[in-house]
Amino acid sequence: MLSDFLFRLRAIFRAKSMDTDLDEELKFHLDRQLEKSIQSGLSPEEARRRVRLDFGGATQVTEECRDARGIRALEALSQDIRYGFRTLRKNPGFTCVALITLALAIGANTAIFSVVHGALLRPLPYAGPDRLIVLNETHPRIGTITVSYPNFLDWRAQNHVFSGMAVMAGVGYNLSGIAQPETIRGQAVSSNFLSLIGVHPLFGRDFDPSEDKPGAAPVVMLTNPLWQSHFAGRQDVIGRSVSLDGRGFTIVAVLPPDFRTTDAVSVLEPLGVWLTNNTFATNRVNRGDTAAIGRLTTGVTLARARAEMEGIAARLATAYPQDNDHFGIALQPIRELFVGDIRPAIMVLFAAVMFVLLIACANVANLFLMRAAGRTREIALRVAIGATGGRIIQQMLAESFVVAGLGGVLGLGLAFAGMRAMSRLIPAAAMAGNGMNLNSAVLLFALGATALAAITFGLAPAMQSVPAGVHSRLKESGKSSAGGIRQNHWRTMLVVAELALSVILLAGAGLMVKSVERLIAVDPGFRPDHVLRLNLSLTPSQYPNSTAILAFWRQLLDGVRALPGVESAALGTDVPLTNSHSRGDITVEGMPLPAPGSFPHPDEHDVSPGYLRTLGVRLLGGRDFTNADSETAPNVAFINARLARDFFPGQDPVGKRFVPGRPDPGRDLEWITIVGVVDDTRMYGLANPSRLEIYRPLAQGPPGKMDLIVKSRIEPASLTPSIRRVLDS
Amino acid sequence: MSRIDLPQGTLDLLILRTLSLGPQHGWGISERVQRLSSEVLCIQQGSLYPALHRLERRGWIKARWGTSENNRRARYYELTRAGRKQLETETGLWKQLTTAVSQVLGEA
Known part of the structure; x- marks a missing residue:
């Protein structure tokens, strides 16, 4: 099959030299035949006449040889493609609509496929990545x-x-x-x-x-x-x-x-x-x-x-x-770790753009059908002068391949632009290696999508254009150019398919909008608008003890609060949505001691006064921290509403006490008094439930790494340079 | 003895068989067939060359330029491995066909 194709291809490219070869070969034959006839006793003229008669028309033999070499089929193809280009140029409106439709669909598919390839298909840059397992611990709570x-x-x-x-x-x-x-x-x-x-x-x-x-x-x-x-x-x-x-x-x-x-x-x-x-x-x-x-x-x-x-x-x-x-061990193949969260989103997107491609194909097929309606006479004429059904289909398909090919090239350009836009939306961690790019796999996909499109939208018009009977066609198009019953049948089917696909897409899109709406409706427990967050950490050698650390943080806060445009500023550890956390067991005064793995295990934050106001976290009861909650003052804390519900049901938690960790007989208990209850925050994303949380004043154990959060009256990012100046001083 | 035009489909078989004796140019092939068949079978030149090109495309024979007996440049054809296999198959089929046909004729 392949060698046959290569032979034909070679025959095309070397057609000229092959033709001369053939001439020489035939001449040799004639000469030998002539010699033989003369030897057998015929006169030269008579011999020449006989030989020519025997041989038949030289041109016909040459034609038949070319046919045998398979040149004609390919010549016809290139002729069809040229013809396709010509008809497209003659119908610029039709061409533009078809090309834009296809370019958008193929572009979207290629761009999304580059994501699928980058995140899901491309081999990870490891040896034998399938056998690499990431191990973590698990705990039911x-x-x-x-x-x-x-x-x-x-x-x-x-x-x-x-x-x-x-x-x-x-x-x-x-x-x-x-x-x-x-x-x-x-x-x-x-x-x-x-x-x-x-x-x-x-x-x-x-x-x-x-x-x-x-x-x-x-x-x-x-x-x-x-x-x-x-x-x-x-x-x-x-x-x-x-x-x-x-x-x-x-x-x-x-x-x-x-x-x-x-x-x-x-x-x-x-x-x-x-x-x-x-x-x-x-x-x-x-x-x-x-x-x-x-x-x-x-x-x-x-x-x-x-x-x-x-x-x-x-x-x-x-x-x-x-x-x-209660601790167990979680085993996770490494690819799952990288793409676990994002896989469904990618697959949904991919399915959606596939539908879009199908709809685009249906649209273009419809365009072709409508145009074919105006061409029945041309086709009937072609059939009348000897074109076979296969030949007509080939010609129509060549046209659709030309359209799809041009659309594919435009689509690649769109895909390239789209990839740059998308790479900013997709977390880099999910992309294996260097993110997405136009590599050979993606190009191959674009080529496949183009060919598929060409066949999908080209086949219907091609099939229906094959004449049932030339006579009826000539008569039919003589009366009207609206096309026959068969053609309407095809178009009806296309419209039905298009509608069905569109409904699926619309339903999917509607559900997604609904999900987003529900996420937006979730009360995060804090208000992040106009809040700037800077991650800061102090060098241990420069700030060896808690007094020095605290002094730095206080000075920083004073400096930032004095900046124009700043409404409030505060410091905190593990602020919401950053995905960092520190947690530990606590023992609530008077509670029956549970098994070691079942102690309350809240997230802990160290926060400065003003934290609640800056992040917009509601204080539900008790009081906020003040500067009076210092190292020498009694230990105090806030708890969040969920901790209050779970451990102080029906009581006022303000004034109750707890200790960090589990009771240790050999240790004096440093009781911490609850002075306030704050609202739950969605620490780990809007779709995830809130957890147990406690907040401790910064001065009672200042950490070396904190987040500076600033609520501003102006565009938050414009504050960054002046805050940097405060940091430098 | 009068000459017989070739029955449909036997031309390829004859060419392959002739070339199994050794490389030959187009004219040589038609001569050889004529001689081997005691001048009964005659290949129309008009169909010989298209057949040769078709066989070449299928990969059963291959062509190269050589020098003929009378010192002229001529295009020589020879059997490929695939051609040799094809010859065996077609010969088998031909024998089956002729046996069957002569049986029918013999009984008639």
Whole structure:
């Protein structure tokens, strides 16, 4: 089949030399025949006459040979395509409508497919990504939660289902020593991490197993984007030092461009650096920003691995009830981690644009049918002078392929523009590697969509144009040009299909609008409009104790509040919708002690006075914090409405007391008095339920990292430069 | 003996069979068929060349330029591996056909 096609193609391109070859070949034959006849005793004239008679018309033989070589079919095709272009030029209105319709549909499909490809289809930049499993802990009341490092060590030692297991701990740093200090995120990883996921540094060295132990020297690997933006992609960065939180880290490697890990990070550091003087490393109950990744041993299914890890979790819960009561282990294939949330949205969008493409095809098919109505006479004439049905269909299809091809090219341009717009709407974390682009797979898809479109909208008009009987056609179009019954039949079917598709699309779109409306109607418990948030962290070396830290925060607040345009300003940790949190058990005074895993486990915020007003969180009872709630004053807190409902049903919680953590006989209880109740906030997105929350005054334990929130009377972003000036001073 | 025009569909078989004896140009093929059939079978030149090009397109024979017995440039055809296989199939079919036809004729 293929060789036959290649032969024909060659025949076309070399048609000229083949024709001369053929002439020479036939001449040779004639000459030999002539010789033979003369030898047999005929006179030269008589011989020539006989031979010519025998041979038949030379032109006819040549034609038949060309036919046999299969040139004619392809010649006809190129003729049809040229004819298609000509008819399109003659009908600019028709052409424009058809092209715009197709370009929009093919463009939308290609753009969305580039997302599907980038997020769902493209292989992840790992070796054997299907066997890479991300492990977290789970708790029935909390859901998925990060991993306790001592637990990780036990998992790794006790399991038989993973051929290797690595750990990643999130870290945050102030990157300084550059024009504008900034906060960056990083991960501390065990030395087997890169080899486990099958990634090699672009250049430089991998971490060494000796760097897994506390006391390891501070070294970092740079991700490619950081290397490009801060070191201009220079090769000589190895051995140079970067300042993270004021401490010099030696650069040992640069990661490849497509590198990605479970978090958006700029640097990797050895696990040993993170383990040094870190209570998270030794305290089993602490669950920091830590996750594990394992490679399934060949032949082990995910279900078997889950069963085995469940067994390990149960053993650990029995062995360490204070730390592990009710805790299980969650196993998630790494691709699911990246695209889990966004997959349905992408698939819905893809289905929607597919429908749009089908509707566009139906529309263009209708246009073609209408035009064909005016062409019945032309077609009838063609048939009358000898065109076969197949030939007519080929001609009509060639026209639709020309239209679809042009539409496809325009669509690609639209897709390219659309991709740039979309890349700003889709979280980068969901896109494997470098986000979306026009790669060969996407181009192939566009080509496929174009061909499919051409056949879909070309076939109906082509089929119906095949004449049932030439006579009836000539007569029919003599009377009117509205087209016959058959044609109306096709058009009715198309309209029905179009309507059905449109109804599906409209219903889908309506449901989506409804969902968005319901999300908007959700009361988030705070008012984020005109609020600016800046993430700030202090360098431990410069601010060694809580007095210094508190002094800085107070000075900063005074400075920002004095800026023109600022209505109010406050500081807080883990403000809503940022997805960061810190949580811990509390013990409420007088409550019966539950099992270790069933203590109330609220989110904790440290906030400055003015936090509630700045974020618009309603105070339901009690009082706001003031500057009088200082380090030396009695410990106080707010709780949110849900905590009040759950633990003080039917009572006024103001004046009640609790302690952080679980009761410890050897420790004096530092009671915290509840002074206020605030409304629930949708901390983790509008679609997620509210949780238990407590708020503590900033002065009674000032943290080194906080969010500055500023409510302004003017456009919030315009405040950024003046706030930066306050920060610098 | 009078000459017989070729029955439908046997031309390809004859060409393939002739070329199985060795490479040959178009005129040589028609001569060889005539001689092997004791001058009974005669290939119309007008159908020989289209047939050759068709067989070439199907990949059963291939052509190259060579020098003829009388020192002229001539286009020589030879059997390909696929052509050899095709010859076997068609020969088999032909034998079945002729046996069946002569059986019918014999009984009539």
